Amino acid sequence: MGINTKLLHDYPVVDPYTGASSIPKYQTSTFSQQHLSDPDQDFTYTRFGNPTIEALEKAFCSLEDSTYALSYASGMAAISNVLMLLKSGDHIILPIEVYGGTCQFSTCVLPQYGIDVSFVDMSSIEKIEKEITPETKMIYIETPSNPLLKVTDIKKVCDLAKAHDLLVVADNTFMTSLYQQPLKLGVDIVVESITKFINGHSDVLGGLVATNNKDIYEKLQLFQKNFGGILGVEDAWLTLRGMKTLGLRMKQSINNAEQIADFLSTHKNIKTVYYPTLRTHTGSEIHQQQAKSGGAVLSFELVSEDKIDVFLEKLTLPILAVSLGGVESILSHPATMSHACLCDEERAAQGVSNTLFRLSCGIEDAEDLLADLAQALEI
Numbered sequence: 001m002g003i004n005t006k007l008l009h010d011y012p013v014v015d016p017y018t019g020a021s022s023i024p025k026y027q028t029s030t031f032s033q034q035h036l037s038d039p040d041q042d043f044t045y046t047r048f049g050n051p052t053i054e055a056l057e058k059a060f061c062s063l064e065d066s067t068y069a070l071s072y073a074s075g076m077a078a079i080s081n082v083l084m085l086l087k088s089g090d091h092i093i094l095p096i097e098v099y100g101g102t103c104q105f106s107t108c109v110l111p112q113y114g115i116d117v118s119f120v121d122m123s124s125i126e127k128i129e130k131e132i133t134p135e136t137k138m139i140y141i142e143t144p145s146n147p148l149l150k151v152t153d154i155k156k157v158c159d160l161a162k163a164h165d166l167l168v169v170a171d172n173t174f175m176t177s178l179y180q181q182p183l184k185l186g187v188d189i190v191v192e193s194i195t196k197f198i199n200g201h202s203d204v205l206g207g208l209v210a211t212n213n214k215d216i217y218e219k220l221q222l223f224q225k226n227f228g229g230i231l232g233v234e235d236a237w238l239t240l241r242g243m244k245t246l247g248l249r250m251k252q253s254i255n256n257a258e259q260i261a262d263f264l265s266t267h268k269n270i271k272t273v274y275y276p277t278l279r280t281h282t283g284s285e286i287h288q289q290q291a292k293s294g295g296a297v298l299s300f301e302l303v304s305e306d307k308i309d310v311f312l313e314k315l316t317l318p319i320l321a322v323s324l325g326g327v328e329s330i331l332s333h334p335a336t337m338s339h340a341c342l343c344d345e346e347r348a349a350q351g352v353s354n355t356l357f358r359l360s361c362g363i364e365d366a367e368d369l370l371a372d373l374a375q376a377l378e379i
């Protein structure tokens with residue numbers, strides 16, 4: 001079944017209770033019980049299960065090609081639940097440029113539970129291997145990374161992890177499983193912020209976890225119930241609706257990103273373009289082996305800082321904001337947004353300069369985005 005058909009048919013799309021052709025919003029916290037302890041009653045309390053949320057989780061299993069999937073109130077709720085699989089005394093290895101929220105959770109929360117954390121440059125397998133200790137239990141990857149789209153070889157990390165009996169977790173938010181399938185490459189757990197491409201309309205916060213490992217699923221199910229960070233019913237419904245066009249949206253956004261990356265690559269006012277399928281991009285060969293496209297996010301540096309204000313004043317279509325993956329193009333300035341909490345030296349070490357911008361391409365017409373960028377770059 002092709003992906004667009006899957007997104008419309010390969011999970012409960014018709015309500016089993018009423019026949020409604022859109023799964024209704026079962027906006028209820030509790031469910032009336034006819035008998036005490038009725039084993040045939042599907043739902044009792046929404047934190048333990050709800051028909052709208054269950055339909056979405058089945059849709060995630062189809063999307064991710066996974067046996068199990070869980071939904072959460074945000075990408076961070078999904079990620080923090082997964083990281084809490086670690087126990088006191090354990091050690092985890094993460095990318096230096098891991099998403100800011102994951103970095104904060106790993107540096108401010110995990111150590112409180114006796115969990116040791118290392119950050120490494122994940123473009124080098126040798127560097128990852130050097131960090132492994134007898135206490136290491138998990139390697140966490142994010143590829144391509146934010147905001148410089150650095151590439152990690154998923155299969156090589158998984159081979160290394162298997163040799164040391166470690167779990168591998170992949171944040172697949174940028175590519176989604178439509179364009180990169182980490183579970184198929186040996187990753188144990190995939191996490192994604194559904195706030196981004198999966199819902200795609202910048203109107204929901206949510207997260208998902210997908211795995212084929214029953215033991216991990218059951219532990220996470222217990223955590224989900226007890227930490228309580230479930231996805232709200234309304235947001236589950238909005239995501240079910242948004243997801244149906246994921247294939248079409250991503251195709252258009254990626255097409256825009258490819259054209260914009262090419263256009264910016266030769267522009268006199270652009271110093272560097274970061275986009276994983278550009279021939280000049282480090283790791284582009286690895287990326288093309290493990291992913292089906294460069295995705296819809298690219299970053300670029302202006303030639304000088306004194307051009308920033310005019311560029312932003314002249315640009316009309318992309319909204320200036322944090323986040324990515326919406327139908328509208330979103331321009332972010334990492335130095336003052338996602339990476340503002342780092343000091344100048346830390347930002348420099350990660351390659352985040354003041355002239356760096358990240359563009360999440362929306363589904364506007366390519367010619368309009370290109371014309372807008374062209375006129376804004378006449379500075």
Ligand SMILES: Cc1ncc(COP(=O)(O)O)c(C=O)c1O
Nearest residue numbers: 074075076099171173193195206
């Ligand atoms: C790569 C990545 N992972 C995780 C998250 C966290 O997702 P959320 O904001 O839904 O908690 C983000 C948010 O920007 C992200 O970019």
